[in-house]
Amino acid sequence: MQIEEFIKTTISEAFTELYGVSQDAGMIKLESTNPDFPGDLTFVTFPYLKSSKKSPEQTAADIGGYLKENVEQLKDFNVVKGFLNLELSEQYWLDRIQFHQISILKKNAGRVMVEYSSPNTNKPQHLGHIRTNLLGYSVAEILRYTGYEVTRVNLLNDRGVHICKSMLAWKKWGHGETPATSGVKGDHLVGKYYVEFDKRYKEEISTLLAGGMEKEKAEREAPLMLEAQDMLRKWEAGDEATMLLWKMMNDWVFAGFEQTYKQLGVEFEQMYLESNTYLLGKDIVEEGLQKGVFFKKPDGSVWIDLTADGLDEKLVMRADGTSVYITQDLGTAELKYKDYQCEKSIYVVGNEQDYHFKVLFLILKKLGRKWADGCYHLSYGMVDLPSGRMKSREGTVVDADELMEEMIKTAREKTEDLGKTEGMGDHEKEHLYHTLGLGALKFFMLKVDPQKRMLFDPTESIDLQGDTGPFVQYTFARISSILRAAEPAELHDAYVVDTLKESEQDLVKVLCDFEKEVLKAASLYSPAVIAAYALQIAKAFNRVYNDISFLKETDIEKRKFRLQMAQKTSHTIHMLLDMLGMECPERM
RNA sequence: GGCCUCAUAGUUAAAUGGAUAGAACGAGGGUUUCCGAAGCCCUAAAUCCAGGUUCGAUUCCUGGUGAGGCCA
Numbered sequence: 216m217q218i219e220e221f222i223k224t225t226i227s228e229a230f231t232e233l234y235g236v237s238q239d240a241g242m243i244k245l246e247s248t249n250p251d252f253p254g255d256l257t258f259v260t261f262p263y264l265k266s267s268k269k270s271p272e273q274t275a276a277d278i279g280g281y282l283k284e285n286v287e288q289l290k291d292f293n294v295v296k297g298f299l300n301l302e303l304s305e306q307y308w309l310d311r312i313q314f315h316q317i318s319i320l321k322k323n324a325g326r327v328m329v330e331y332s333s334p335n336t337n338k339p340q341h342l343g344h345i346r347t348n349l350l351g352y353s354v355a356e357i358l359r360y361t362g363y364e365v366t367r368v369n370l371l372n373d374r375g376v377h378i379c380k381s382m383l384a385w386k387k388w389g390h391g392e393t394p395a396t397s398g399v400k401g402d403h404l405v406g407k408y409y410v411e412f413d414k415r416y417k418e419e420i421s422t423l424l425a426g427g428m429e430k431e432k433a434e435r436e437a438p439l440m441l442e443a444q445d446m447l448r449k450w451e452a453g454d455e456a457t458m459l460l461w462k463m464m465n466d467w468v469f470a471g472f473e474q475t476y477k478q479l480g481v482e483f484e485q486m487y488l489e490s491n492t493y494l495l496g497k498d499i500v501e502e503g504l505q506k507g508v509f510f511k512k513p514d515g516s517v518w519i520d521l522t523a524d525g526l527d528e529k530l531v532m533r534a535d536g537t538s539v540y541i542t543q544d545l546g547t548a549e550l551k552y553k554d555y556q557c558e559k560s561i562y563v564v565g566n567e568q569d570y571h572f573k574v575l576f577l578i579l580k581k582l583g584r585k586w587a588d589g590c591y592h593l594s595y596g597m598v599d600l601p602s603g604r605m606k607s608r609e610g611t612v613v614d615a616d617e618l619m620e621e622m623i624k625t626a627r628e629k630t631e632d633l634g635k636t637e638g639m640g641d642h643e644k645e646h647l648y649h650t651l652g653l654g655a656l657k658f659f660m661l662k663v664d665p666q667k668r669m670l671f672d673p674t675e676s677i678d679l680q681g682d683t684g685p686f687v688q689y690t691f692a693r694i695s696s697i698l699r700a701a702e703p704a705e706l707h708d709a710y711v712v713d714t715l716k717e718s719e720q721d722l723v724k725v726l727c728d729f730e731k732e733v734l735k736a737a738s739l740y741s742p743a744v745i746a747a748y749a750l751q752i753a754k755a756f757n758r759v760y761n762d763i764s765f766l767k768e769t770d771i772e773k774r775k776f777r778l779q780m781a782q783k784t785s786h787t788i789h790m791l792l793d794m795l796g797m798e799c800p801e802r803m
Numbered sequence: 804g805g806c807c808u809c810a811u812a813g814u815u816a817a818a819u820g821g822a823u824a825g826a827a828c829g830a831g832g833g834u835u836u837c838c839g840a841a842g843c844c845c846u847a848a849a850u851c852c853a854g855g856u857u858c859g860a861u862u863c864c865u866g867g868u869g870a871g872g873c874c875a
Contacts, residue, residue, distance in 0.1 A: 244819085249821090251822080252822075257822090259822095296822065297821090297822090297858085298822060525806090527874070527875090566809095567873065568873080571873080597872080629841075633840095635841095662816080664817090667816085668808085668809070668870090668871070669815085670814090675828095678815095678828060680828080680841055682815095682827045686841065686842085688841085689841050690841095692841095696838080735819095747817075750826090757843070758842095758843075760842080761843045764837085767837075802839095803839095803841080
């Protein structure tokens with residue numbers, strides 16, 4: 216980092232010295248050199264030809280010459296077309312790696328809230344939830360590593376007509392079965408009745424259609440639908456029997472979710488329940504009307520006109536005084552800020568809600584909430600199956616619990632095939648299969664840019680070879696086995712080394728990017744950056760491993776350097792996998 | 804109908820406007836008397852189409868095509 220600043224300043228001097236033109240050092244850009252060319256940093260001269268009034272090659276050569284005179288750490292430079300490639304000395308890199316500290320990057324960066332997961336309590340979680348769970352958890356970890364105080368929040372959608380559907384179906388056809396009597400996990404049991412409702416409801420519609428009723432009317436007036444809506448009214452009125460049923464079934468689901476979260480390894484500091492927050496936001500509507508931000512239509516409904524901002528008119532309260540989603544979300548946003556005063560608030564929610572959040576944040580801003588600027592929608596793409604979008608009512612979903620089990624099973628089979636677990640206890644082995652299976656799943660999902668849609672083929676299990684979680688974990692285990700065989704002193708004592716092999720130099724350079732990459736991931740809220748960086752390190756290390764010896768090296772100075780470099784690699788991988796919510800196996 | 808995303812080898816997927824588009828899986832070939840072969844090395848294979856801006860476009864702009872989504 217510092218060397219770059221120094222070079223930029225020196226380039227700025229060069230312009231003054233050589234061409235008599237002032238060039239602000241802050242405006243000068245340095246890029247990392249394309250791996251195909253020798254060098255570490257590259258200065259592109261094309262944009263500066265007007266200042267130098269020379270050809271690209273000549274400009275690059277002039278500046279390269281000046282830098283070589285004035286920058287001690289610069290070993291050499293070369294010019295290809297208009298690209299000035301700067302090669303830093305080996306000593307520079309040796310110093311960098313020796314004093315390279317891997318730790319939390321800043322202190323007291325501020326407070327940030329990360330909301331993620333946010334499931335409905337009428338069915339078990341599926342592949343799509345896995346993506347938000349992993350993304351939210353990982354982004355929170357990345358921000359924690361960069362020095363933020365993070366509060367992770369889950370907003371559970373535990374009320375509404377969809378919840379009543381499961382309740383009604385259970386009441387009608389459940390014969391009182393419970394998770395305990397059926398042996399079925401609570402969220403799956405409730406989900407079963409949600410599907411059951413839908414099946415029977417469709418049958419009713421077919422009957423009505425056969426009787427000559429129009430489709431829309433049939434969907435609206437099917438007896439089961441009317442009954443579910445009646446149940447919602449009873450719930451809203453606080454009817455005792457309905458509340459008891461609701462409470463019981465929700466508790467089943469919560470217990471099931473807890474198990475899923477535990478298996479997946481995600482956590483929350485705070486749960487908000489929509490049953491507590493769904494009435495919030497009405498006072499904000501009142502406030503908006505008084506401030507003239509909202510307006511009332513003749514029928515009594517309340518709207519905001521966002522056409523000047525390139526959006527539409529948006530309904531914020533219905534004519535009958537009931538809320539819409541955005542009303543609740545306004546209220547909940549206010550509540551979250553009151554509770555935690557976070558200057559940043561990240562919502563990890565699917566990209567189908569892009570418009571919703573654009574509107575939400577804009578309204579908050581127009582209402583004068585200064586913290587609205589810190590609100591950010593981390594929008595992620597849907598997870599598609601080869602058959603198209605997942606629809607839980609149609610049963611075309613990949614269940615989260617089943618998928619995790621499947622991954623663990625695959626990891627078990629693969630590990631047993633390789634037969635490297637001799638001497639491990641059963642408990643240790645099971646833990647390892649979990650580490651590897653979940654590691655593969657997490658890495659698979661997190662290495663993709665969050666905003667991109669991703670395709671998941673359930674018939675092809677996730678790879679354990681190539682650019683995968685287990686590949687990075689394998690590298691960690693490999694280093695661990697080297698370090699186990701090393702003497703403790705070798706890992707701490709000072710060393711004297713003056714030359715490096717090319718593969719070693721590459722590894723050192725990659726390790727030195729730690730700070731840069733983590734800050735980039737934090738600013739983009741992208742675990743994919745961390746995953747790509749972890750892969751880069753693992754590859755660089757494996758190349759070194761293939762190229763040189765660690766334990767068989769007889770030159771004691773080289774041996775110390777190599778072992779300590781391995782240790783730094785291991786620490787770095789550990790921190791990166793932490794940020795992805797993955798564990799590091801000592802053996803595998 | 805209005806608006807928003809996305810489009811890269813057979814598949815999955817990288818590239819702050821920079822150099823010969825970088826990988827992985829799959830395919831083909833090689834590699835283990837020697838620190839862990841879930842590794843390493845080699846080969847074949849890609850920027851949806853047409854314009855524009857630029858010294859330079861996968862990247863930015865316009866139009867089209869295709870996929871997905873949101874709002875009524």
